[in-house]
Amino acid sequence: MSKEAKIPNPTIKRLAVYSRPLEILLETGPPVISSQKLAGLCGVNPAQVRKDLAYFGEFGIRGVGYDIRDLLHAIKGILATDRKWSLCIVGMGHLGSSLVQSENFKKRGYIVKAAFDSDARKTGKKLSCGLTIQAASSISEAVQALDIEIGLITTPPHEAQRVAHLLQEGGVGAILNFTTIQIRTRKKCIIENADLSVKFENLVYHLEQLDKKG
């Protein structure tokens, strides 16, 4: 396992990307794939694929390719996506509600165990997934009781910092922050930002540059 700890972050991100077409091929395709083919499906170059996969041992057979089932199994082991993770979502607006219902999450082993909102008109409401929306004030207690590992924040920006604090008090190890606010943490906790509007602004900047050129 000591070897795995040295895998660089860009490789980890690409492993997740590699696993996508492999999942589809596992159900429909041939049992083996070449680094060339996998690279093409993922939009990276074949040498990069071979280099990334070499980090965790010998998988490919020269001139034949990778066994899809073995490779996917290994990647999922590395990424720790071969186990279930328990989540909660705070903020039952449009985005939060859509994430609660995501079949894709469940399929990937991310189990939403609780949903919270600070709006008293929403708390107590039963969601189609079976969960009942709980008051934001009960976050710490519920997170601890349900042993929730990851918290998603889809609240209005001004609530995000307070919610992050409650999630950490309850003991989550990671927070995925969908708001436009940068969250500060005191304890050891992984924060990942998933603010869509930053992605948008990057996109339109480049679009504008293209328009100027031609």
Place this chain on the structure above:
Amino acid sequence: MSKEAKIPNPTIKRLAVYSRPLEILLETGPPVISSQKLAGLCGVNPAQVRKDLAYFGEFGIRGVGYDIRDLLHAIKGILATDRKWSLCIVGMGHLGSSLVQSENFKKRGYIVKAAFDSDARKTGKKLSCGLTIQAASSISEAVQALDIEIGLITTPPHEAQRVAHLLQEGGVGAILNFTTIQIRTRKKCIIENADLSVKFENLVYHLEQLDKKG
């Protein structure tokens, strides 16, 4: 404008991040902010803030700080977020439906002009935002007629490549791809991936590493 073209990509991404607290402060805070304070709110170091902002001229007054209104205006000009952009969304599942209804998008000038789905049970349905879901087969025509600049793909993965092709035929300049599939394009078109599951896998990998360390 030639100077702007040289702004590096990481700076562009940080400009979007800087604009968030500035927007909030513009409504509630003092008229001026120091690079120290702005850096703290954004989780970057003050030298980085000063360096990034220096790319587009002299804004700060030494010992005083930046005029919040001027700075925000300049950032929005650079990022091209001071104008409206027209979008369409293809795939009216949970995520697509939540994005169509996003008040946050509209507030930022991203106007959703059309919504599509390939499911005949969904087409013709009127959404609460006033749009009617159109058949995916009419994407090219509608995109061209409505002069849509950006396409969001929230379909099942196996439909994404075909949809991307139709969007490009209609003339979009950029695609934001929420599916797990890498999209290939023939024409000049900006593709940005917003696959949440890659973000998740990165998060749980690091969480697992932390757990191992104890």
